[in-house]
Amino acid sequence: MTTRIFGSGIRRREDPRLITGRASYTDDIKLPGTLHAAILRSPYAHANIKSVDATGAAGQPGVVAVYTGEDTDGVLNGLPCAWLIPGSDLKTPAHPAIAKDKVRYVGDAVAVVVAETRYQAEDALEHISVDYEPLDVVVSPKAAAQDGAPQLHEDVPNNIAFTWALAGGDTDAAFADAAVTVSDTITLPRLIANPMEPRSALAQWSAAMGELTLWNTTQNPHIARFVTCVVTSVPEHKIRVIAPEVGGGFGSKIPYYADEAITAFCSMKLGVPVKWTETRSENYLITTQGRDHIEEVEMAATSDGVITGLRTTVYAGMGGYLSTAAPGVPTILHGLMYSGPYNIPNISGTVYGVFNNGAPVDAYRGAGRPEATMLLERMVDLVAAAVGQDPAEVRRKNLIPKFENGHDVATGITYDSGDYESALDSCLSAAGYEALRAEQAQARADGRCVGVGVSSYVEICGLGPSQVAGAVGFQGGLWESAIIRFYPTGKANVMVGSSPHGQGEETTFAQIVAGELGVEVDDVEVIHGDTDNTPMGWGTYGSRTTAVSGAAIAVAARKIKEKSRALAAHLLEAAPEDIEYEDGRFYVRGSPDQHKTIQDIALMANVAWNMPEGMEPGLEASAFYDPPNFTYPFGAHIAVVEVDPETGRIDLQRYVAVDDCGVQINPMIVEGQVHGGVVQGVGPALWEGAVYDDDGQLVTGSMLDYALPRADLLPDIEVSSNTTPSPHHPLGVKGIGEAGTIASTPTVYNAVMDALRPLGVTRVDMPLTPEKVWRAINDARNGG
Amino acid sequence: MTVPVEITINGKACSGEVEERQLLVHFIRENAGLTGTKVGCDTSQCGTCTVQLDGVSAKSCTVLTVQASGSSVTTIEGISDGVDLHPLQEAFWNNHGLQCGFCTPGMIMAANELLSKNPSPTREEIRHGLEGNICRCTGYQNIVSAVEDAAKAMGGR
Ligand code: FES
Ligand code: FES
Numbered sequence A: 001m002t003t004r005i006f007g008s009g010i011r012r013r014e015d016p017r018l019i020t021g022r023a024s025y026t027d028d029i030k031l032p033g034t035l036h037a038a039i040l041r042s043p044y045a046h047a048n049i050k051s052v053d054a055t056g057a058a059g060q061p062g063v064v065a066v067y068t069g070e071d072t073d074g075v076l077n078g079l080p081c082a083w084l085i086p087g088s089d090l091k092t093p094a095h096p097a098i099a100k101d102k103v104r105y106v107g108d109a110v111a112v113v114v115a116e117t118r119y120q121a122e123d124a125l126e127h128i129s130v131d132y133e134p135l136d137v138v139v140s141p142k143a144a145a146q147d148g149a150p151q152l153h154e155d156v157p158n159n160i161a162f163t164w165a166l167a168g169g170d171t172d173a174a175f176a177d178a179a180v181t182v183s184d185t186i187t188l189p190r191l192i193a194n195p196m197e198p199r200s201a202l203a204q205w206s207a208a209m210g211e212l213t214l215w216n217t218t219q220n221p222h223i224a225r226f227v228t229c230v231v232t233s234v235p236e237h238k239i240r241v242i243a244p245e246v247g248g249g250f251g252s253k254i255p256y257y258a259d260e261a262i263t264a265f266c267s268m269k270l271g272v273p274v275k276w277t278e279t280r281s282e283n284y285l286i287t288t289q290g291r292d293h294i295e296e297v298e299m300a301a302t303s304d305g306v307i308t309g310l311r312t313t314v315y316a317g318m319g320g321y322l323s324t325a326a327p328g329v330p331t332i333l334h335g336l337m338y339s340g341p342y343n344i345p346n347i348s349g350t351v352y353g354v355f356n357n358g359a360p361v362d363a364y365r366g367a368g369r370p371e372a373t374m375l376l377e378r379m380v381d382l383v384a385a386a387v388g389q390d391p392a393e394v395r396r397k398n399l400i401p402k403f404e405n406g407h408d409v410a411t412g413i414t415y416d417s418g419d420y421e422s423a424l425d426s427c428l429s430a431a432g433y434e435a436l437r438a439e440q441a442q443a444r445a446d447g448r449c450v451g452v453g454v455s456s457y458v459e460i461c462g463l464g465p466s467q468v469a470g471a472v473g474f475q476g477g478l479w480e481s482a483i484i485r486f487y488p489t490g491k492a493n494v495m496v497g498s499s500p501h502g503q504g505e506e507t508t509f510a511q512i513v514a515g516e517l518g519v520e521v522d523d524v525e526v527i528h529g530d531t532d533n534t535p536m537g538w539g540t541y542g543s544r545t546t547a548v549s550g551a552a553i554a555v556a557a558r559k560i561k562e563k564s565r566a567l568a569a570h571l572l573e574a575a576p577e578d579i580e581y582e583d584g585r586f587y588v589r590g591s592p593d594q595h596k597t598i599q600d601i602a603l604m605a606n607v608a609w610n611m612p613e614g615m616e617p618g619l620e621a622s623a624f625y626d627p628p629n630f631t632y633p634f635g636a637h638i639a640v641v642e643v644d645p646e647t648g649r650i651d652l653q654r655y656v657a658v659d660d661c662g663v664q665i666n667p668m669i670v671e672g673q674v675h676g677g678v679v680q681g682v683g684p685a686l687w688e689g690a691v692y693d694d695d696g697q698l699v700t701g702s703m704l705d706y707a708l709p710r711a712d713l714l715p716d717i718e719v720s721s722n723t724t725p726s727p728h729h730p731l732g733v734k735g736i737g738e739a740g741t742i743a744s745t746p747t748v749y750n751a752v753m754d755a756l757r758p759l760g761v762t763r764v765d766m767p768l769t770p771e772k773v774w775r776a777i778n779d780a781r782n783g784g
Numbered sequence B: 001m002t003v004p005v006e007i008t009i010n011g012k013a014c015s016g017e018v019e020e021r022q023l024l025v026h027f028i029r030e031n032a033g034l035t036g037t038k039v040g041c042d043t044s045q046c047g048t049c050t051v052q053l054d055g056v057s058a059k060s061c062t063v064l065t066v067q068a069s070g071s072s073v074t075t076i077e078g079i080s081d082g083v084d085l086h087p088l089q090e091a092f093w094n095n096h097g098l099q100c101g102f103c104t105p106g107m108i109m110a111a112n113e114l115l116s117k118n119p120s121p122t123r124e125e126i127r128h129g130l131e132g133n134i135c136r137c138t139g140y141q142n143i144v145s146a147v148e149d150a151a152k153a154m155g156g157r
Helices: A015-019 A118-125 A171-177 A221-232 A258-270 A280-286 A369-387 A391-398 A420-431 A433-445 A466-471 A505-517 A545-572 A598-607 A667-686 A739-759 A770-781 B024-031 B087-094 B104-117 B123-129 B141-153
Strands: A035-041 A047-053 A063-068 A109-115 A129-134 A160-168 A180-192 A200-206 A211-216 A239-242 A274-277 A289-301 A307-319 A346-355 A449-458 A480-486 A492-496 A524-527 A579-582 A585-588 A591-597 A619-625 A634-644 A649-660 A717-721 B002-009 B012-019 B050-053 B056-059 B072-074
Touching (some): A015 B087, A015 B104, A035 A118, A035 A258, A047 A109, A063 A258, A109 A118, A171 A289, A180 A369, A200 A258, A221 A239, A221 A258, A289 A369, A369 A391, A391 A420, A391 A449, A420 A449, A420 A634, A433 A449, A449 A739, A480 A545, A492 A545, A505 A524, A505 A545, A545 A585, A545 A591, A598 A619, A634 A739, A649 A667, A649 A770, B002 B024, B024 B050, B050 B104, B087 B104, B087 B141, B104 B123, B123 B141
Parallel strands (some): A035 A274, A211 A239, A307 A346, A649 A717, B002 B072
Antiparallel strands (some): A063 A109, A289 A307, A480 A492, A585 A591, A634 A649, B002 B012, B050 B056
């Protein structure tokens, strides 16, 4: 029975502590004697700092210390950028934890107050006076790259942090020969990730031991330790980073922030624990945002709708500084995916990474791939309209035919396996596509604005082979490791370096061990998040945790199985090759009664009374898994909307998702990831978008102004799946964390555009708010 | 400038000397040490701080501690002993109604009030009833299923 646990939707083992309010997130942790930090932030998007006078704050009630950039200068090293993409003339200007001379976005840290209570620390901020000399501001990444734009960093002409180019085939020839070309400029606004748990850091310095412990809302505690070492100069082995319960991240808890460095600095100065927790308003200003693309895109096709070329110029906003992984997002994770699920023989793209006066931009769920899928799916719909064919049919004729083991695309990467047409067919039939089109025709005849949007997608996941990581400038590896340790009673711990924070791997990882070794799920406890008791690993992002960390567990489990087989043979006085394994039992071939269970083996290996010659005691294995390739999950989604032309209001009526993430370990969790992912992608299509005004002030500075998806705005999502195993993965797994977010933005956008087409509306920038849609309809009516 | 307060939290009297401006959520978390109630925003928008105040659900970030003095508060820690689960807790677990869990205490407290007012809500009514609570992980669908399920378990239908 137990082996069948692998692949079944068992309920999650992490839930009891979460549903009862007994889990501890960073801000829930209380250490005796903790002081509280509050950080003074620049109210200007761009200004020189002429002076900072903190004396007024020092005497305020409860205040223990006040520090400015003068204090951290030379003590804290600058925050590093860790994705140095090669061949792009990348500039990495200094990023001090506390600004001393200049601020570059609203929220840039200028000083910190440490006090007995948080209320006191925040009160005292008002008593620090800073003399700013405001400078001109630039917000749009395209405007920032023009001659004469305000310069954020002295040594970065035209604010261009990097220029990255991609070319496969002969794009110019493809366009010169094309019967049909379409083009559009697609704006993907900045998105605010909004994990429900704000970021937080609690630092405890032990001067006697020279040791720093940092509780931190991070998706990758081992990277956080690495970078804490770089920034604070505390040796890496003297730093312990703990990611306790982490309340979502969606990419925004990957980067290393000034705030944790400042908190550590304060604790090291004062010798007591110091805690900092951001307010939601701070989160909106300082936590890394996503997207901020202006994409100028053209597609070439035959008169029959066969795509022959794609050409792009992309301006990607970086914000005031380069965040930890920022340069890799609009390049490696974006441009390399320009072929999508289609055969596109000729592809070229140029991406400018541009500094602009906003919060730093970094990975946000999907990271680069939603931006690529958006432009492709928009172009395919424009081609379909241009050649007068059904958008699903145009997709079908361009999809890469089914392949099981490797397919090269023009961007230079090799997809692992794919069956894109089956996914599209499944989705069309789940949605009842033909009937939908008939209903749409009827609705149009009745004067109603109904639209159907289709998209196909493929994503690059399971990041990734470390050799490739090195080749593309990622300043780390991308392997994962796992230790499985069996105790005498037959129970086991699994220790991993990845760091799930809502994705449910305490359950899926136990299911992997249960599946491999025939133990009960409840006999396996998964340990993660603490650098002191987990093996090294690179963290949870890029849909890589189950794909890479899960593979390490499977490999370690197989080592346990081989050792167990050898020990069972010895104990049963048989040859190892005569030992069969089934469902947690090792038996002599032909005589199943003569057997040892995995629990028997765990006991005998741990007591080591009777080991074969040369075999070490204990039943423990570790594995370092470096994937041979990325994984490439894919799927097709369909949305149905109705637009009220009088108000511009959009009603999302149906959403149908068919995803193929390879083998599923826990389908319930997979489905949950699709639900959440889809909704996060619907958000930017319809409601979400950070708006900065011309002065660089964040207009959408709270949950009141930044419209997050709410329960009453959404239909139930119709989810189903296909299974195309990854050929190179030990379990056939691909990953599902980002799929929904990647597919749903273009799906919903295309549905709305489909609804508006009869009214003559051809483009509206996202998010498709009622006001924008209403204006577009009226402009079209007035012959615009 | 502190004032004495006494609030019954989960049946237990909690007293303290607090600043007049202290928010109830901070009293619950810092003074009473009950950290199941979360702070997800500073504009009363997210609902992670939802508790029951004298039997009515309230966002505890919008109430001053002094206003709640003499009242009785139920938090997520008070709806079950953590072992024998409340039907809503059980239903959230069974329906995968949570991922990171940060919104969950507030979501369960809000759903509890919803069911006390409407023991057999439709999915539509549940969606409307929970629009004051934000979840960024689940897309709400399984939360709706969980509340539907709990309604049945609690005898609604
Ligand atoms: S903390 Fe967000 S509503 Fe109370
Ligand atoms: S479960 Fe993470 S916010 Fe709801």
